[in-house]
Amino acid sequence: MIAQEHNLASDTASEALLYWLNLITVGVLLAVVATFVSLFWLRLKHQKVAEQVAQRQTYWQQVLFEACDPKHCIKLDSQRLRELKANKDIFFWFMQKWSQMHQYVRGDADDGLQQLADRLKLETRILRLTDTQDTRLLIACCIALGDMQKLSSQAVIRLVELTDHKSGMVVLTALRALMRYDAPLALPLLLKNVQHIAPERLVSILRECPPRLLSEQVSQTILRDNPKYASYLLKVIKGMDLNVSDTFVMQTLQRFADSDDIIAATIGLIQSPKLLPLVRQHTKHPAEAVRIQATSTLARLAQPADIELLWQLVCDKSWWVRYRAAEGLFEQPQLARSEIMARAAQLTDEYGKTMIAQIAAETHYGRI
Amino acid sequence: MDAFDKADWIAIAQVVFIGYFAILTFVYLLLNIMSYVVIRQYMKDYDNNLLPESYGPLLPPVSVIVPAYNESANIIASVKSILQLDYARYEVIVVNDGSKDDTLAKLKHEFALELYTEAYRQQVPSKPVIAVYRSRNYPQLRVIDKANGGKADALNAGINASRYPLFCAVDADSILQRDSLQRIVRPFIDRHDTVAVGGSIRVANGSAIRHGLLTRVGIPKSWLARFQIVEYLRAFLFGRMGWSPINGMLIISGAFGLFQKQAVVACGGYQAATVGEDMELVLRLHAHFKQRNKPYHIAFIPDPVCWTEAPEDMGTLRNQRIRWQRGLLESLFKNKRIITSRQGRVAGWVAYPFMLLFEGMGPLIEVLAYSLSLYFFMTDAVDIYFTLAFVVVAFGFGILMSTFSLILEELTFRTYTSKRALLVLIFTAVLENFGYRQINSWWRVRGLWQWLRGRKHNWGAMKRVGSINSP
Numbered sequence: 001m002i003a004q005e006h007n008l009a010s011d012t013a014s015e016a017l018l019y020w021l022n023l024i025t026v027g028v029l030l031a032v033v034a035t036f037v038s039l040f041w042l043r044l045k046h047q048k049v050a051e052q053v054a055q056r057q058t059y060w061q062q063v064l065f066e067a068c069d070p071k072h073c074i075k076l077d078s079q080r081l082r083e084l085k086a087n088k089d090i091f092f093w094f095m096q097k098w099s100q101m102h103q104y105v106r107g108d109a110d111d112g113l114q115q116l117a118d119r120l121k122l123e124t125r126i127l128r129l130t131d132t133q134d135t136r137l138l139i140a141c142c143i144a145l146g147d148m149q150k151l152s153s154q155a156v157i158r159l160v161e162l163t164d165h166k167s168g169m170v171v172l173t174a175l176r177a178l179m180r181y182d183a184p185l186a187l188p189l190l191l192k193n194v195q196h197i198a199p200e201r202l203v204s205i206l207r208e209c210p211p212r213l214l215s216e217q218v219s220q221t222i223l224r225d226n227p228k229y230a231s232y233l234l235k236v237i238k239g240m241d242l243n244v245s246d247t248f249v250m251q252t253l254q255r256f257a258d259s260d261d262i263i264a265a266t267i268g269l270i271q272s273p274k275l276l277p278l279v280r281q282h283t284k285h286p287a288e289a290v291r292i293q294a295t296s297t298l299a300r301l302a303q304p305a306d307i308e309l310l311w312q313l314v315c316d317k318s319w320w321v322r323y324r325a326a327e328g329l330f331e332q333p334q335l336a337r338s339e340i341m342a343r344a345a346q347l348t349d350e351y352g353k354t355m356i357a358q359i360a361a362e363t364h365y366g367r368i
Numbered sequence: 369m370d371a372f373d374k375a376d377w378i379a380i381a382q383v384v385f386i387g388y389f390a391i392l393t394f395v396y397l398l399l400n401i402m403s404y405v406v407i408r409q410y411m412k413d414y415d416n417n418l419l420p421e422s423y424g425p426l427l428p429p430v431s432v433i434v435p436a437y438n439e440s441a442n443i444i445a446s447v448k449s450i451l452q453l454d455y456a457r458y459e460v461i462v463v464n465d466g467s468k469d470d471t472l473a474k475l476k477h478e479f480a481l482e483l484y485t486e487a488y489r490q491q492v493p494s495k496p497v498i499a500v501y502r503s504r505n506y507p508q509l510r511v512i513d514k515a516n517g518g519k520a521d522a523l524n525a526g527i528n529a530s531r532y533p534l535f536c537a538v539d540a541d542s543i544l545q546r547d548s549l550q551r552i553v554r555p556f557i558d559r560h561d562t563v564a565v566g567g568s569i570r571v572a573n574g575s576a577i578r579h580g581l582l583t584r585v586g587i588p589k590s591w592l593a594r595f596q597i598v599e600y601l602r603a604f605l606f607g608r609m610g611w612s613p614i615n616g617m618l619i620i621s622g623a624f625g626l627f628q629k630q631a632v633v634a635c636g637g638y639q640a641a642t643v644g645e646d647m648e649l650v651l652r653l654h655a656h657f658k659q660r661n662k663p664y665h666i667a668f669i670p671d672p673v674c675w676t677e678a679p680e681d682m683g684t685l686r687n688q689r690i691r692w693q694r695g696l697l698e699s700l701f702k703n704k705r706i707i708t709s710r711q712g713r714v715a716g717w718v719a720y721p722f723m724l725l726f727e728g729m730g731p732l733i734e735v736l737a738y739s740l741s742l743y744f745f746m747t748d749a750v751d752i753y754f755t756l757a758f759v760v761v762a763f764g765f766g767i768l769m770s771t772f773s774l775i776l777e778e779l780t781f782r783t784y785t786s787k788r789a790l791l792v793l794i795f796t797a798v799l800e801n802f803g804y805r806q807i808n809s810w811w812r813v814r815g816l817w818q819w820l821r822g823r824k825h826n827w828g829a830m831k832r833v834g835s836i837n838s839p
Binding site: 028 | 382386413419423426557754757758761764765767768771774787790
């Protein structure tokens with residue numbers, strides 16, 4: 001009896017399960033058919049949309065090209081203008097294209113693009129967009145503001161605010177925009193804020209700054225600040241290939257006499273033969289980093305009398321000093337390769353001999 | 369009593385399989401919806417450039433690491449494609465992991481390599497480096513020749529030799545698009561706590577490649593490769609995209625992924641003693657940051673940034689799938705601590721169990737379901753209607769998932785432009801459910817078995833058809 005009841009209950013459950021399974025089957029099959037249909041519908045829809053987008057983009061690209069000729073009076077289509085005002089995505093695209101045009105134009109064409117920007121009230125709209133949290137939009141806004149010939153005070157204030165943004169890229173693009181517009185305002189902000197950014201990335205912003213202003217301000221900051229920051233800025237100077245005065249070199253060496261890193265970086269910056277005695281003196285420095293830089297600088301500025309010192313440095317206890325000295329010897333125009341090899345054969349120091357052989361092999365590889 | 373027991377067993381089996389199937393369906397649908405939302409958002413500014421060219425130097429520099437073992441057939445095309453990337457500052461490091469073929473000789477000849485002296489910092493463990501070469505023609509290209517130690521070990525050697533803060537791991541049989549790096553670096557710009565980004569991998573078979581660049585996307589003639597096209601679309605467009613916004617992504621394909629070097633070094637680099645070093649690293653990154661309660665984000669971009677050669681013969685495909693399954697299980701069990709972590713959240717408490725239950729054990733349950741359905745049907749334990757309905761739902765759902773991924777592809781990149789290609793893909797999405805899917809599940813069960821037996825791993829050599837090595 002119990003078994004019968006159990007079987008009955010289980011049959012009812014199975015029937016219910018089968019019912020639901022059938023329903024699901026029909027649902028899944030319908031969904032499959034619907035996805036097939038929607039696939040083709042999507043393809044057709046996208047073809048239409050792609051055509052519209054292509055037309056719109058062609059129109060605005062044409063406007064941008066025409067704007068590059070400031071004598072040309074552009075008639076703007078009212079419907080396209082409304083679209084540009086109402087649709088943020090279209091405006092974002094246009095703003096980027098407007099910025100990109102600046103890469104290829106100068107002079108009159110640049111003025112023409114600025115006139116177009118004034119007519120479309122680009123700055124006001126861009127400023128409104130900078131309220132976003134979208135990093136990429138902010139970056140594009142900063143770039144576009146950097147391409148403006150003139151900026152309102154609100155725009156400058158907003159750019160200064162963005163130099164405190166949590167995204168490094170927003171900070172960098174805001175600083176670059178400011179640097180283009182007002183270098184004396186931007187440079188202190190840059191020097192204050194971005195020591196966590198790799199010098200080589202910073203260099204691309206600093207290229208917007210007049211070299212004299214940059215050299216002066218960076219030099220002052222180095223002499224004023226702590227050793228860690230100074231070492232970073234010295235790398236920036238090196239990356240920028242900036243000229244530093246002999247006085248600055250002397251003052252830095254004096255001010256940071258206890259920091260081997262700074263001494264090494266400063267010695268590496270020397271470009272004047274007047275400071276050769278100082279360089280020679282530092283080739284005997286106990287710190288390896290200083291000796292490496294001093295040897296490199298000596299190789300770069302060497303006078304005939306310094307050749308002997310380079311030969312001595314080829315036998316230095318540090319591998320890198322030996323390497324730089326050997327490289328330096330091969331770079332000297334007055335020394336023939338055969339002459340170096342002959343002298344190397346007479347060296348009693350096996351390490352020096354090996355290093356000369358290595359550099360000889362490396363420079364040989366370099367020849368095509 | 370016997371009949372009663374049998375009915376009970378059937379009822380239990382029905383409840384287990386239908387319950388399992390219902391949860392799987394629900395999660396897949398959810399992932400599809402999430403992918404759809406994220407992809408729509410992502411596509412809004414897809415056409416916009418990341419930065420104008422002159423701002424290129426502001427982008428973070430990247431070291432591209434290409435581990436190579438017996439890759440003679442594809443290595444030249446692959447390195448050429450990487451050297452043509454449109455990115456301001458990057459270096460390419462090819463790591464020859466003691467290849468037995470002429471991989472190194474080909475590289476030396478093609479790129480005019482010369483011995484190069486440089487400081488090599490051992491930040492993560494790797495086998496000894498024999499020599500470092502630099503190209504005379506491409507200053508950004510270096511080749512590390514090292515003793516054989518496996519893919520993970522080769523990647524570690526590449527990390528040690530890299531100079532930049534981000535590194536991109538690329539398989540030697542991959543072809544990248546010109547803008548691949550520009551695209552994959554975006555999440556690092558969008559969020560400062562990003563530690564890794566994965567990209568969408570596509571099947572290169574049937575496409576035209578010239579001078580290391582993909583010039584035309586096409587459908588391959590081989591059905592096996594076609595099935596894999598649909599499979600890759602499904603795996604990447606919703607399988608991974610769906611997990612990305614909730615920081616639950618547990619896999620970044622070894623074929624193409626960008627990582628923050630500092631984070632990977634802090635984790636100890638790739639683990640040499642594992643088959644699925646790519647997944648294992650991602651899991652370890654999750655565990656590392658969760659343990660320290662530090663904010664982090666692991667992202668995914670749906671762009672087709674990397675094209676790879678799919679196996680076109682059953683033997684190679686079988687070995688690949690068995691290896692992948694072992695890798696998955698090995699990685700999951702090596703990092704089981706994230707499920708018990710107090711900071712587990714989506715990755716530890718949702719994505720991990722999902723992976724274990726539906727990806728790790730899924731094939732076993734699927735094979736079991738087929739076998740039991742057949743057994744119940746043969747023994748008249750269930751009637752034909754029930755069996756048929758179950759089969760139609762299971763197969764229909766498979767087709768539905770495949771076509772959903774085709775819809776996502778249609779909404780986004782429309783890589784396969786012709787209507788004929790679309791028709792072929794639809795047909796493939798249907799056909800793959802009849803035979804291919806089941807064989808795949810069987811291979812994965814074998815992978816599971818090999819993992820249980822603890823079989824030793826190797827590089828996983830693949831028979832190449834050379835489809836990416838066109839002149």
